[in-house]
Amino acid sequence: MIKVKDVSFSYQAGTEIIKDITLHFDQRSTAIIGQNGAGKTTFVKLLKGLLKPSSGDIIIGDSSVNETTPATLAKQIGLVFQNPNDQIFKRSVLEEVLFGPLNIGQNPELAKENALNALKMVGLENRLEVNPQDLSLSDKKLLCIASIIAMDTNIIILDEPTIAQDHLGKQKIKEIIQSLKEKQKLVMTIIHDMDFVAENFERTIVFQQGKAILDGSTREVFAESDILAAARVEPPSITQLGYWLGYKQVFLTEKELIETIKTDSKIAL
Amino acid sequence: MKKIVVENLKYRYPSTEKLALDDISFTINQGEFIGIIGQNSAGKSTLCQALVGLVPHFYQGAYGGKVIVDGIEVKQSSISELSLKVGIVFQNPFTQVTGSKLTVYEEIAFGLENMGLTRIEMLERIDSVLDLFDITAVKNRNPFDLSGGQMQRMAIASIVAMKPDVIVLDEPTSQLDPQGSEEVFRAIGELSNQGMTVVMVEHKIEKIAEYSDRVLLLHEGKCVDFASPADIFSRDDLHEYGVVAPVYTRVCQALKQKNIDKKTYPATLSEAVEVLRGKIHD
Numbered sequence: 405m406i407k408v409k410d411v412s413f414s415y416q417a418g419t420e421i422i423k424d425i426t427l428h429f430d431q432r433s434t435a436i437i438g439q440n441g442a443g444k445t446t447f448v449k450l451l452k453g454l455l456k457p458s459s460g461d462i463i464i465g466d467s468s469v470n471e472t473t474p475a476t477l478a479k480q481i482g483l484v485f486q487n488p489n490d491q492i493f494k495r496s497v498l499e500e501v502l503f504g505p506l507n508i509g510q511n512p513e514l515a516k517e518n519a520l521n522a523l524k525m526v527g528l529e530n531r532l533e534v535n536p537q538d539l540s541l542s543d544k545k546l547l548c549i550a551s552i553i554a555m556d557t558n559i560i561i562l563d564e565p566t567i568a569q570d571h572l573g574k575q576k577i578k579e580i581i582q583s584l585k586e587k588q589k590l591v592m593t594i595i596h597d598m599d600f601v602a603e604n605f606e607r608t609i610v611f612q613q614g615k616a617i618l619d620g621s622t623r624e625v626f627a628e629s630d631i632l633a634a635a636r637v638e639p640p641s642i643t644q645l646g647y648w649l650g651y652k653q654v655f656l657t658e659k660e661l662i663e664t665i666k667t668d669s670k671i672a673l
Numbered sequence: 674m675k676k677i678v679v680e681n682l683k684y685r686y687p688s689t690e691k692l693a694l695d696d697i698s699f700t701i702n703q704g705e706f707i708g709i710i711g712q713n714s715a716g717k718s719t720l721c722q723a724l725v726g727l728v729p730h731f732y733q734g735a736y737g738g739k740v741i742v743d744g745i746e747v748k749q750s751s752i753s754e755l756s757l758k759v760g761i762v763f764q765n766p767f768t769q770v771t772g773s774k775l776t777v778y779e780e781i782a783f784g785l786e787n788m789g790l791t792r793i794e795m796l797e798r799i800d801s802v803l804d805l806f807d808i809t810a811v812k813n814r815n816p817f818d819l820s821g822g823q824m825q826r827m828a829i830a831s832i833v834a835m836k837p838d839v840i841v842l843d844e845p846t847s848q849l850d851p852q853g854s855e856e857v858f859r860a861i862g863e864l865s866n867q868g869m870t871v872v873m874v875e876h877k878i879e880k881i882a883e884y885s886d887r888v889l890l891l892h893e894g895k896c897v898d899f900a901s902p903a904d905i906f907s908r909d910d911l912h913e914y915g916v917v918a919p920v921y922t923r924v925c926q927a928l929k930q931k932n933i934d935k936k937t938y939p940a941t942l943s944e945a946v947e948v949l950r951g952k953i954h955d
């Protein structure tokens with residue numbers, strides 16, 4: 405769905421932030437992980453056309469981002485910003501969520517339906533008239549997610565969706581990602597919560613200093629502990645527990661580890 | 674030595690109906706590392722604001738009870754007097770940036786300027802926190818051109834540089850990479866070992882379990898429990914408060930393996946490994 409070819413980017417001449425990245429994205433749900441400042445946010449801003457590559461090309465669908473108008477791109481790809489304050493600009497929750505769908509030309513009835521559905525998914529359906537600035541950080545983040553889902557684009561990028569979320573909030577985001585997957589959408593997520601990565605993404609890409617240094621199924625990636633350490637990432641908690649208990653395999657969920665211990669153990673259960 | 678005493682604290686924001694803090698009492702000793710947990714809207718940030726005096730001096734509203742920090746009653750004091758004793762790292766690092774400084778370096782210097790430090794002491798402190806939080810490479814950058822995690826590191830660094838007696842951190846590692854987040858916990862843990870009193874709000878439950886001396890569980894503005902991590906995370910009604918135990922605890926619970934005290938379940942990786950290791954065939 406996206407082809408990134410030899411893309412480089414600098415904010416200021418002389419300091420390359422993205423260094424010759426080539427990546428293809430299909431429908432697999434994909435996590436992007438890696439060190440602070442590695443270039444993850446910059447990379448997705450390039451995909452969304454908010455920044456222009458200094459060299460290389462990005463193809464979305466059939467056309468190059470360089471030759472696509474922002475309006476056309478907006479119909480294909482939605483991005484939830486890392487900092488909600490960079491995204492929110494309307495005076496009510498409902499207006500905020502309606503803006504995107506109307507802006508890409510959905511008719512008013514459909515836009516309203518999509519907006520209300522999206523707000524229901526994040527649990528803000530009873531706060532339509534609230535000023536977004538009065539929401540807590542976690543609710544602002546959920547509002548930003550709803551605004552993008554309402555646009556119903558085929559590609560959805562979430563930049564650190566779980567910031568400030570409690571257990572229930574993470575659960576909501578998990579369900580949203582699941583439902584987007586079921587609708588055959590590409591969900592790409594930048595995230596530092598490795599436990600969440602293990603449970604929710606098929607593919608994981610590790611960024612380090614402007615390069616994608618590791619790319620594979622999430623299980624394969626979490627097996628590469630040395631490369632992960634170099635990229636300042638730790639394996640998920642459950643993977644670490646499995647490792648310290650002497651297992652060679654990479655566990656991604658509690659259930660996997662519990663089942664394995666039950667079959668192996670001397671514990672009478 | 675009692676560093677923080679909270680007695681029957683009640684607080685309601687202006688033009689709201691519900692109490693954000695509802696009759697909370699506890700004490701914290703000097704040098705303790707206290708974790709605060711609870712679901713969204715539980716009152717964690719509000720409690721942080723009350724410890725540093727932003728409640729009631731900045732956020733007005735209805736206030737009852739007492740908060741005493743290092744012998745000073747917060748309500749009778751002022752934000753500027755309190756800021757010499759207690760520092761706060763806000764939940765959203767964006768809120769912390771002054772907006773008036775052109776570089777990360779100046780941003781960190783700003784908080785130190787009115788503390789009466791010698792110039793050498795000031796420069797030493799800045800260099801040391803830049804290094805501690807791994808932002809030396811971006812020290813000449815405009816704060817608004819930082820990545821999210823770099824900005825959060827700067828926010829923590831600017832408060833730690835002030836070496837307050839008490840430091841309150843509201844989800845300080847939410848945007849940090851995993852090793853960065855571990856390093857912040859370790860650095861703050863080290864400061865607490867040296868006598869700084871630490872109050873940290875976090876959803877990263879595994880880290881809270883590992884680093885906290887005691888954990889305060891908040892729910893709907895009330896203090897449900899204030900006890901050791903093992904005690905808190907072994908409660909079987911945790912889910913009622915919108916909180917889950919660390920994954921290490923959950924695995925041990927599923928396998929019915931308790932600590933040697935036979936009462937609590939392991940809350941940390943090392944405790945879980947200790948309890949489980951002998952019980953698995955090689």
Ligand SMILES: Nc1ncnc2c1ncn2[C@@H]1O[C@H](COP(=O)(O)OP(=O)(O)OP(=O)(O)O)[C@@H](O)[C@H]1O
Nearest residue numbers: 415440441442443444445446818819820821822823
């Ligand atoms: N507007 C800007 N001007 C100059 N440099 C910038 C700008 N925005 C980001 N940078 C720098 O580019 C690098 C990559 O930043 P980016 O925000 O892409 O990182 P990231 O991987 O998303 O990090 P984080 O995990 O902290 O969010 C960082 O060193 C950052 O300081």
Ligand SMILES: Nc1ncnc2c1ncn2[C@@H]1O[C@H](COP(=O)(O)OP(=O)(O)OP(=O)(O)O)[C@@H](O)[C@H]1O
Nearest residue numbers: 540542686689693712713714715716717718719720
């Ligand atoms: N400035 C404010 N004005 C009015 N009400 C507020 C304000 N800030 C917080 N509240 C309300 O006070 C209650 C406690 O909020 P608080 O921000 O302390 O929760 P929290 O535990 O920090 O939540 P989170 O995990 O989302 O950060 C909530 O009901 C919230 O809506």
Ligand SMILES: [Mg+2]
Nearest residue numbers: 445486820821
């Ligand atoms: Mg980022």
Ligand SMILES: [Mg+2]
Nearest residue numbers: 717718719764
């Ligand atoms: Mg809060």
